Amino acid sequence: MQRVLALLAVVAGIGPLPACGDGASVMKGQPESPLATAVVPAGYPAGTSLTLAPADNALTEPRARLGRRLFFDKQLSRTGEIACSSCHQPEHAFSEPAAVSTGVEGRTGSRNAPALVNQAWGRSFFWDGRATSLEEQAGKPIENPDEMDLPISEAVARVAADPSYAGEFEQAYGGPASEESLRKGIASFVRVLVSAASPYDRHLRGDDSDFGEAAQRGEAVFLSEKGACFHCHPAGPLTNEGFFNNGVYVDGADPGRQKITGRTGDLGKFKVPTLRNVAASAPYMHDGSLGTLEDVLDHYARGGNGGAFTDPTIEARPLSADERQDLLAFLRALTDPTFLADPRWAAGH
Numbered sequence: 001m002q003r004v005l006a007l008l009a010v011v012a013g014i015g016p017l018p019a020c021g022d023g024a025s026v027m028k029g030q031p032e033s034p035l036a037t038a039v040v041p042a043g044y045p046a047g048t049s050l051t052l053a054p055a056d057n058a059l060t061e062p063r064a065r066l067g068r069r070l071f072f073d074k075q076l077s078r079t080g081e082i083a084c085s086s087c088h089q090p091e092h093a094f095s096e097p098a099a100v101s102t103g104v105e106g107r108t109g110s111r112n113a114p115a116l117v118n119q120a121w122g123r124s125f126f127w128d129g130r131a132t133s134l135e136e137q138a139g140k141p142i143e144n145p146d147e148m149d150l151p152i153s154e155a156v157a158r159v160a161a162d163p164s165y166a167g168e169f170e171q172a173y174g175g176p177a178s179e180e181s182l183r184k185g186i187a188s189f190v191r192v193l194v195s196a197a198s199p200y201d202r203h204l205r206g207d208d209s210d211f212g213e214a215a216q217r218g219e220a221v222f223l224s225e226k227g228a229c230f231h232c233h234p235a236g237p238l239t240n241e242g243f244f245n246n247g248v249y250v251d252g253a254d255p256g257r258q259k260i261t262g263r264t265g266d267l268g269k270f271k272v273p274t275l276r277n278v279a280a281s282a283p284y285m286h287d288g289s290l291g292t293l294e295d296v297l298d299h300y301a302r303g304g305n306g307g308a309f310t311d312p313t314i315e316a317r318p319l320s321a322d323e324r325q326d327l328l329a330f331l332r333a334l335t336d337p338t339f340l341a342d343p344r345w346a347a348g349h
């Protein structure tokens with residue numbers, strides 16, 4: 001019943017407040033808004049999705065609301081069949097349960113749809129980091145022939161021809177729909193996808209009531225040289241935002257970051273993803289080649305696929321059965337159920 005009321009509230013335009021009953025810090029003086037959340041996940045650098053938005057696209061309620069509508073709108077694909085949410089599904093932490101994605105007319109790409117979690121803190125986007133802002137990123141899938149396959153000018157024309165959008169664009173950006181306001185609106189919605197209420201968040205704030213001893217032992221393995229995970233997935237954000245070859249690359253496969261920089265040493269490097277909500281976003285890695293978290297631990301324990309450019313940190317690290325169970329308990333404690341089922345975005349799905 002509560003959920004139904006919450007959904008109705010969103011539809012009526014009065015969504016619930018951001019989840020902040022677990023000690024998450026809400027910045028003083030920020031407008032309280034159902035979409036422009038001011039919650040900071042534990043262990044992140046300073047800043048909220050409000051303060052991290054670029055100056056020319058300040059995060060406001062009407063912008064995030066417009067972006068939400070666009071994110072779930074199939075009109076933005078040539079065939080009217082695919083929305084951003086087709087591949088970025090809220091209940092899978094805005095990823096999808098498939099190795100690679102399927103776009104218009106059943107076309108498949110070659111990469112796994114990443115989870116969209118706490119991207120407001122991201123520095124570059126896509127597995128190879130080829131977009132430097134969420135605004136730049138937002139237009140790419142619309143035009144990508146394997147995804148939505150629609151010239152962005154046509155996407156703008158479609159929403160401009162829909163009278164129900166006119167007021168929303170006007171309110172958000174003070175004018176009719178344009179390529180710029182389309183990109184900015186979508187980026188505003190991605191920026192409010194903040195996950196800050198996992199058992200791990202509470203653990204970092206000193207409350208271990210639902211973190212558990214196995215998760216604590218797993219965290220110790222993760223943060224020590226035994227697991228060595230922290231080198232790339234540091235405590236808090238669980239990503240260093242860098243590009244590394246973690247041994248997934250094999251000769252002749254997707255070159256990753258090298259395609260962007262042209263540097264030999266960047267062969268097989270991919271952006272380190274956050275691990276927050278990772279239990280909800282299988283399969284794993286840029287190519288979706290690892291089906292489960294158990295497979296991921298096997299991969300790291302054997303030191304990856306042995307490619308020439310593998311990072312030196314990735315080496316055979318035998319893990320006992322108990323250590324594996326503990327690492328899995330830790331990774332599962334990164335799940336934030338309120339994020340996965342948040343009525344602010346469940347409604348549009």
Ligand code: HEC
Pocket residue numbers: 071082083084085086087088101102103104109111112113114115116119124125126127128134137138139141142146147148186190271
């Ligand atoms: C057909 C499936 C599909 C659709 C539709 C789609 N995406 Fe994606 N998305 C992907 C894949 C696959 C990647 C990774 C591509 C790459 O790295 O080259 C990605 C990457 C991203 C990233 C980068 C995440 C990161 O960690 O760097 C963002 C943000 C994103 N998509 C948002 C969107 C938005 C917004 C839309 C709608 C305008 C959208 N996507 C539509 C499949 C899709």
Ligand code: HEC
Pocket residue numbers: 115127222227228229230231232233243244245246248249269270271272273274275278281283284285286287293296300311313314327
């Ligand atoms: C040298 C840096 C590095 C180290 C050390 C490292 N990782 Fe990663 N991790 C990455 C990179 C880079 C990716 C993405 C690779 C790709 O997409 O091919 C990744 C991906 C993952 C993923 C998949 C996430 C997703 O959304 O697909 C998981 C889970 C993961 N790492 C867990 C771990 C664990 C557990 C450890 C320690 C046992 C660890 N990592 C150690 C760099 C590292």
